[in-house]
Amino acid sequence: MKKFINAPEDVVREALAGVAAAHPDLRVDLENQIIVRSDAPFSGKVGLISGGGSGHEPLHGGFVGRGMLDAAVPGEVFTSPVPDQILAATKAVDGGAGVVHIVKNYTGDVMNFQMAAELAADDGITVESVLVDDDVAVEDSTWTAGRRGTGATVFVEKIAGALADEGASAADVAAVGRRVNEASGSFAVALTACTTPAAGKPGFDLPEDEIEVGVGIHGEPGRRREKLKPAKEIAAIAVESILAAKPMAGGDRAIVMVNGLGGTPLLELYILYGHVAALLADAGVEIVHKLVGNYITSLDMAGMSLTILKADDELIRLWEAPVVTPGLRWGA
Amino acid sequence: MKKFINAPEDVVREALAGVAAAHPDLRVDLENQIIVRSDAPFSGKVGLISGGGSGHEPLHGGFVGRGMLDAAVPGEVFTSPVPDQILAATKAVDGGAGVVHIVKNYTGDVMNFQMAAELAADDGITVESVLVDDDVAVEDSTWTAGRRGTGATVFVEKIAGALADEGASAADVAAVGRRVNEASGSFAVALTACTTPAAGKPGFDLPEDEIEVGVGIHGEPGRRREKLKPAKEIAAIAVESILAAKPMAGGDRAIVMVNGLGGTPLLELYILYGHVAALLADAGVEIVHKLVGNYITSLDMAGMSLTILKADDELIRLWEAPVVTPGLRWGA
Amino acid sequence: MSQFDADAARAWVAAAAAAVKENADHLTQLDSAIGDADHGVNLNRGFTAVTAALDGFEADGPGAVLVKVGTTLISKVGGASGPLYGSAFRAIGKALAGPGVDAPTLGAALRDGLAAIRKLGAAAPGDKTIVDAWDPAVEAWDTAAAGGLAAAAEAAAEAAEAGAKATAELQARKGRASYLGARSVGHQDPGATSTALIFRALAATVS
Amino acid sequence: MSQFDADAARAWVAAAAAAVKENADHLTQLDSAIGDADHGVNLNRGFTAVTAALDGFEADGPGAVLVKVGTTLISKVGGASGPLYGSAFRAIGKALAGPGVDAPTLGAALRDGLAAIRKLGAAAPGDKTIVDAWDPAVEAWDTAAAGGLAAAAEAAAEAAEAGAKATAELQARKGRASYLGARSVGHQDPGATSTALIFRALAATVS
Numbered sequence A, B: 001m002k003k004f005i006n007a008p009e010d011v012v013r014e015a016l017a018g019v020a021a022a023h024p025d026l027r028v029d030l031e032n033q034i035i036v037r038s039d040a041p042f043s044g045k046v047g048l049i050s051g052g053g054s055g056h057e058p059l060h061g062g063f064v065g066r067g068m069l070d071a072a073v074p075g076e077v078f079t080s081p082v083p084d085q086i087l088a089a090t091k092a093v094d095g096g097a098g099v100v101h102i103v104k105n106y107t108g109d110v111m112n113f114q115m116a117a118e119l120a121a122d123d124g125i126t127v128e129s130v131l132v133d134d135d136v137a138v139e140d141s142t143w144t145a146g147r148r149g150t151g152a153t154v155f156v157e158k159i160a161g162a163l164a165d166e167g168a169s170a171a172d173v174a175a176v177g178r179r180v181n182e183a184s185g186s187f188a189v190a191l192t193a194c195t196t197p198a199a200g201k202p203g204f205d206l207p208e209d210e211i212e213v214g215v216g217i218h219g220e221p222g223r224r225r226e227k228l229k230p231a232k233e234i235a236a237i238a239v240e241s242i243l244a245a246k247p248m249a250g251g252d253r254a255i256v257m258v259n260g261l262g263g264t265p266l267l268e269l270y271i272l273y274g275h276v277a278a279l280l281a282d283a284g285v286e287i288v289h290k291l292v293g294n295y296i297t298s299l300d301m302a303g304m305s306l307t308i309l310k311a312d313d314e315l316i317r318l319w320e321a322p323v324v325t326p327g328l329r330w331g332a
Numbered sequence C, D: 001m002s003q004f005d006a007d008a009a010r011a012w013v014a015a016a017a018a019a020v021k022e023n024a025d026h027l028t029q030l031d032s033a034i035g036d037a038d039h040g041v042n043l044n045r046g047f048t049a050v051t052a053a054l055d056g057f058e059a060d061g062p063g064a065v066l067v068k069v070g071t072t073l074i075s076k077v078g079g080a081s082g083p084l085y086g087s088a089f090r091a092i093g094k095a096l097a098g099p100g101v102d103a104p105t106l107g108a109a110l111r112d113g114l115a116a117i118r119k120l121g122a123a124a125p126g127d128k129t130i131v132d133a134w135d136p137a138v139e140a141w142d143t144a145a146a147g148g149l150a151a152a153a154e155a156a157a158e159a160a161e162a163g164a165k166a167t168a169e170l171q172a173r174k175g176r177a178s179y180l181g182a183r184s185v186g187h188q189d190p191g192a193t194s195t196a197l198i199f200r201a202l203a204a205t206v207s
């Protein structure tokens, strides 16, 4: 394993020290391992936090700032944070209007956030939770832990963050977050497995001519393997899988993200985006906004994920609202 | 080789089609293979263009927009563009105040831009060229093609772009660009070689426990190999190499970029940045601005580059000026 | 040993910590096949913290020790296994009043631990989780409890090991491995495997 | 063949294009060792475009053909080799007046090609570049020119091949390979190798 690290067990702590040095607008609490806006809490504003295992950067720490998250709670690599951290972040951003937790649907994340929410309630803080489960690669949720939370998390954080900025209630911020999740679908394809610092070798073996279709962002293998295909066919698999689960009709508008999983060059993401745009145009769907780049990664995995959000006027307005974070910035 | 491509020879053209679909603010001329601000040319404003081989995205196409480049000229992967393209871009951005070419110091880039400048002169367009040669890993320039142009290109494009926006003359825009280059040093370390679509296999073989120190951004091997080292030591090699070539004193101010070469997670870049910040603090250097992320890449190479610019009031003011491009955005 | 007291609880936890440390790589490899390659690292981080937390910790009985263990696991492990094991140890500890307990009482407490796991994780036997080792272990314990701590713990450890081994045949329906669908079959569950280690550590302690 | 005319020029370029295509992978591999793994791809793209450009192109002599070749290489190849080979072919073409030329005249034109390469790239013999094949080739041509085109071209091709081979011993001082310092020694230069292919194609054409 070759990585720019010192020791596997220090990776998250040391990266947080780097975040602290790089972003004076953020307050990094190294003891509780949380990243908080240095101007939080805001009296009367809903506090918005999210978190999860590390290794998906810029998610979530890179999305802390005006118009998005008030705090991020990074766990160890691919391991959900613990309740203590989440509680510390919840307290740090509570301005009296309650706190909304954005939680990706993984057993560990759900349990740890749930415990933290109960502890926060004991402290008199109202917590609303938004569960993100947009990964349409997970098909039958009765036989699984349910759909995983992936790319839509970026959309939920942006849009809920914008509504929180407008002074909406915790219930309304959570409601718009749930609405974004409901209207979103994601699908990912890996060319290679990622290597966690602790494991020191790739999470799965993938032959030189095979791809992992419907892969998870934690190195979880996908649902099936296929032969390596041209970018055009991979884009079609992703678009079709999402539209099958979250149908869209001609005239619908979409916000789209073609996301790199960490080891894939931007050049390839643009090739994919070109195909996605053409496929959606064929379906009569208008792409009103898009992201092409690394937003929710899986360490060094070569791979891509596509997220499509069926948007309406309100969601588009909130998407366009100013955002000032290390990972996403416009309008200010 | 596993990549999201269709055919190796179509990579650049298809990626440009994706850029065109993704960025309506940019005009992509697929025939000439250039990316131009859709509102260019600006009467009376110096036109600023840069270009080079593809595979370094977001450089250069991701830096086209207000406050930075007026056009980018992408060549084939790792191959400098041809004079025709450069001439077409030069004409497209000429608003009567002349055009400045930002050229990275590689034999091919220098020759092709030179030829284009001569052709432009024949057409009555004044061209000033800024040669970027910041890579301190290349030591004795009498025995080589000279120092390579790498990370400082991002700084030159940003700062010269800001001065061009203020209405400065071509001579002044070029002069500030040269000043930035002169005040900058870069150094890169690779953990793995990159794979060009055409070659289909890694550009060099690097054993599992070795790193390529002083590597180039085109898969050129570095000047030496060393055993894999902790991030802290790698950061120290980079900082010391740069300061040896471009000395800084206590009280000096710097703009710093810790850049990923394409296959390295942001998590690792933050670990490196933490060490760089500590080392520069020890040297009494104040980091006034910084970038941590992928800005000038080498396809899928796992690796990092560090660029340090010794900045003064003017350079800092121009750095802080608004910029609105796909790859760099603030202040507007 | 006829009574399971605070020292026994400490000894159990120390043995479990040692077993987790020794098998950390193995657990992580199992998790690599059907999960995200961190189960050994997670538990090792947790039990290392537990060892530190118990050092100098004053306890009037096994209950206090095990509540402390659970609380520490919850605040140090994360992931799915942290809350599950943490809640289990807290439930076990809470069920143990006084300075020492006998085999049937400890068995009832272990059953409370299972209940906590099932309440939090909603997994049923056969879902290829911790439950598939823990559930047969408490069943076996109860059956053997009349024979005393050593016999009960040995029976429970054997049942947990058999249960863990049998998870290889199962298709996961809970946790990360469930995403694999039928592809999870053929791999032993990491959480069930660590549960077997924990019951084996208990058997070694009270023997 | 006693006169090098437009058809001979076309035949030379066609043979060179075929040789480049056949050896593209080899050239790219050579460039991979000490450069950026694109020399074969670059030249193949260029000569493919040249073939298309010459198709139906009306020329009154070899000069016009070769100027067209040079112009096309400049606008299609990019990198270092595009301007260098492009300028060389343009210079050769410009030096060839009339419908056909003899061996000494073609030799002088090839020397003009070398001058164009050296003017643009500033490489001296021994710098491990195209020059190390082209320079001995024109020397050999001149020495053998009295014997006619076939003899001169054969001598030039052999000299170019020997020159290309000898670059393996050299340390690069120009182009991308120069960054390697002493590590460039032991690898044959891709550009010198493609120059040898081009001279061999000429020899095959006029033989």
Ligand SMILES: Nc1ncnc2c1ncn2[C@@H]1O[C@H](COP(=O)(O)OP(=O)(O)O)[C@@H](O)[C@H]1O
Binding pocket: A078, A079, A080, A107, A108, A109, C031, C035, C036, C038, C039, C042, C043, C078, C079, C080, C081, C082, C084, C117, C120, C121, C122, C123, C128, C129, C130, C131, C174, C175, C176, C189, C190, C191, C192
């Ligand atoms: N709902 C659940 N109930 C019981 N055990 C579970 C459940 N979900 C997961 N597990 C157990 O957790 C183990 C994985 O733990 P760990 O790898 O530490 O957490 P994570 O899956 O969050 O990475 C699985 O092998 C399984 O035994």
Ligand SMILES: Nc1ncnc2c1ncn2[C@@H]1O[C@H](COP(=O)(O)OP(=O)(O)O)[C@@H](O)[C@H]1O
Binding pocket: B078, B079, B080, B107, B108, B109, D031, D035, D036, D038, D039, D040, D042, D043, D078, D079, D080, D081, D082, D084, D117, D120, D121, D122, D123, D128, D129, D130, D131, D174, D175, D176, D189, D190, D191, D192
């Ligand atoms: N200054 C120069 N003069 C002559 N030949 C050169 C010079 N620089 C490079 N070359 C030749 O160009 C070859 C590389 O060409 P190519 O790979 O197509 O371009 P690039 O180096 O831009 O990728 C080298 O092998 C060398 O022979």
Ligand SMILES: [Mg+2]
Binding pocket: A053, A078, A079, A080, A108, C036, C038, C079, C080
């Ligand atoms: Mg995990």
Ligand SMILES: [Mg+2]
Binding pocket: B053, B078, B079, B080, B108, D036, D038, D079, D080
């Ligand atoms: Mg090249």
Ligand SMILES: [Mg+2]
Binding pocket: C031, C035, C036, C037, C038, C039, C079, C176
């Ligand atoms: Mg796990």
Ligand SMILES: [Mg+2]
Binding pocket: D031, D035, D036, D037, D038, D039, D079, D176
């Ligand atoms: Mg090359």
